Amino acid sequence: MLKEFVNNYVEKLSNLYGCSKWRATSMKYGKKKLAWLEFQGAACPICGRDHYCVVSPDNKYIQCSSIVDERSAQAINDNPQINWKFKHWIYPKNANNEAIESDTPRGSWWINTSKNNVLSKEYFKNAQSMKLGNTIPLAQPVVTDLMNRFVLHAFPLSEEHKANLHKRGLTDEDIKAMSPLRGFGSIVDDRHFKDFKMVYPNGVPKVEYSYWLNALKKNHLPLDLWKGVPGFFEVARTIDNKTASVPHFNAYPQGMLVPFVNEDGYIIGFQVRVDHPMIDAKMIKKLPDTHGKVIVKIDNKTETYTAEYSYPNGKKSIVVDTGKVTFKEQPIDLSKVGIDYKPIFIGKLRNKYPWITSSSYDGYRHGKLGINGTDWTNKLPVEVAYRPEIAVLEAGSDELKKYKQTPKAVWLTEGGLKAIITAHLLPKYFKNDTLDKVGHDVIGVPGSDQYSKFIPVLKNMHATSATIAYDMDMLTNPRVKEDMLNLLNTLIQNNIKPRLALWNLNDGKGIDDILTSYNCFIKFKEINVDQYKK
Secondary structure (H helix, E strand, C coil), rough: HHHHHHHHHHHHHHHHHCCEEEEEEEEEECCCCEEEEEEECCCCCCCCCCCCCEEEECCEEEEEEECCCHHHHHHHHCCCCCCCEEEEEEEEEEECCCCCCCCCCCEEEEEEECCCCCHHHHHHHHHHHHCCCCCCCCCCHHHHHHHHHHHHHHHCHHHHHHHHHHHHHCEEEEEEHHHHHHHCEEECCCCCCCEEEEECHHHHEEEEEEEEHHHHHHCHHHHHHCCCCCEEEEEEEEECEEEEEEEEECCCCEEEEEEEEEECCCCCEEEEEEECCEEEEEEECCHHHHCEEEEEECCCCHHHHHHHHEECCCCEEEEEEEEEEECCEEECCCCHHHHCCCCEEEEEEECCCCCCCCCCCEECCCEEEEEEEEEECEEEEECCEEEEHCCCCCHHHHHHHHHHHEEEEEEEEEEHHHHHHHHHHHHCCCHHHHHHHHHHHHEEECCHHHHHHHHHHHHHHCCCEEEEEECCHHHHCHHHHHHHHHHHHHHHHCCCCCEECCCCCCCCCCCHHHHHHHHHHCEEEEHHHHHHCC
């Protein structure tokens, strides 16, 4: 059967490349019209990228979509036995829209891997191991803060994202007060901001423009200050042993930049609140193979789905059901094809708050050879959102140091954006004497299970008590409830008095939801430490 035939090829490729994930492209190969497969995790043996390049299902041909660069040149030099062919697929165009020759042609390297025309085993092995190379350690906070302020200047907050902050309870005055030092930004579309331009006069690579180098020069700062800052990596081009390199910021994905600030007021890095998070359709109840197949496709922007039915006899598939994704179990109506059986799927959101990172960009991205990325695995920060009048103080200032050393109560919650919103809404919801007791400032961790990250920050802030404001689904979600209880124990073990902030789940899930509504009731439950220990 064709399915078994295809599976056999995929299994062989997976064993060869050490990766089971492949994307079937629209390009067809051979008499059976099978799809060329795009690398999805394994490294292309020519350039080392883990995406874009494709391989024929029988591994006879590889199309490497890199430009003429250092890695492809190395592959050619290391494998002289191969008859390399370069097929252009993009040319610059003149005023008459005619293709013209270029010093920097883009195209695909085609190689036939049959018979003796194969990549050396040693080179193939090295290509897989080079997918992730050396990275630079995380820079000091004062350095990350300085570069990240340049980032916020380059990616100002959009009107759309400002409107979203208004819905969350922030005023224009709140947003304006934050913006000079550690406010929000927007990645509208990474194609709209070109932070460098490389040219090739007479085939020699040369940096014609660099936003970041210009900013550093203008402010009389070291030109390598970007190194060690999450999101930055170096793009290099080498032709005929002549190299040009330039810093590049990983402005991806599209969404609102949320700064993560430490207790000293320095921006350590960013999360992105994604505008249109990817939604996966997970089949809970599948259609029996004898009845055909159902494929659910989801439009992330509109959050709608289209269900297509494929006949078991190979007849052209048809749309059988459409609707809005509810993120709950949804049955698919197959009455259009005369089937009473109803498959069930559920929409699953991918990460809504990914980190801006460059740890994996010493490999390729969008055709750029990246080196000197920053690995901050296991070093992800927490959000310290000070009360509004403290949040405007300069990072590392004597005033901020003095406030940090003052004994205080602090709120604890999940999420950086939620912490910032909460810190600005607390004085609008509570009187000052109440906040003196339960806290003016808020710390947010990336997730409820990251509770251990609270402790060193609380100690640095001289916190004597902590108000836990986890989402109220901790009453119904066993995992969140367990995380909250672990946090309680951790606070007690570190001699920090805990209390709980509680509200009706029907009024809102998160503390920011409740504070935005203003008319909901929040009560505090003081934890008797001696009694709790018993």
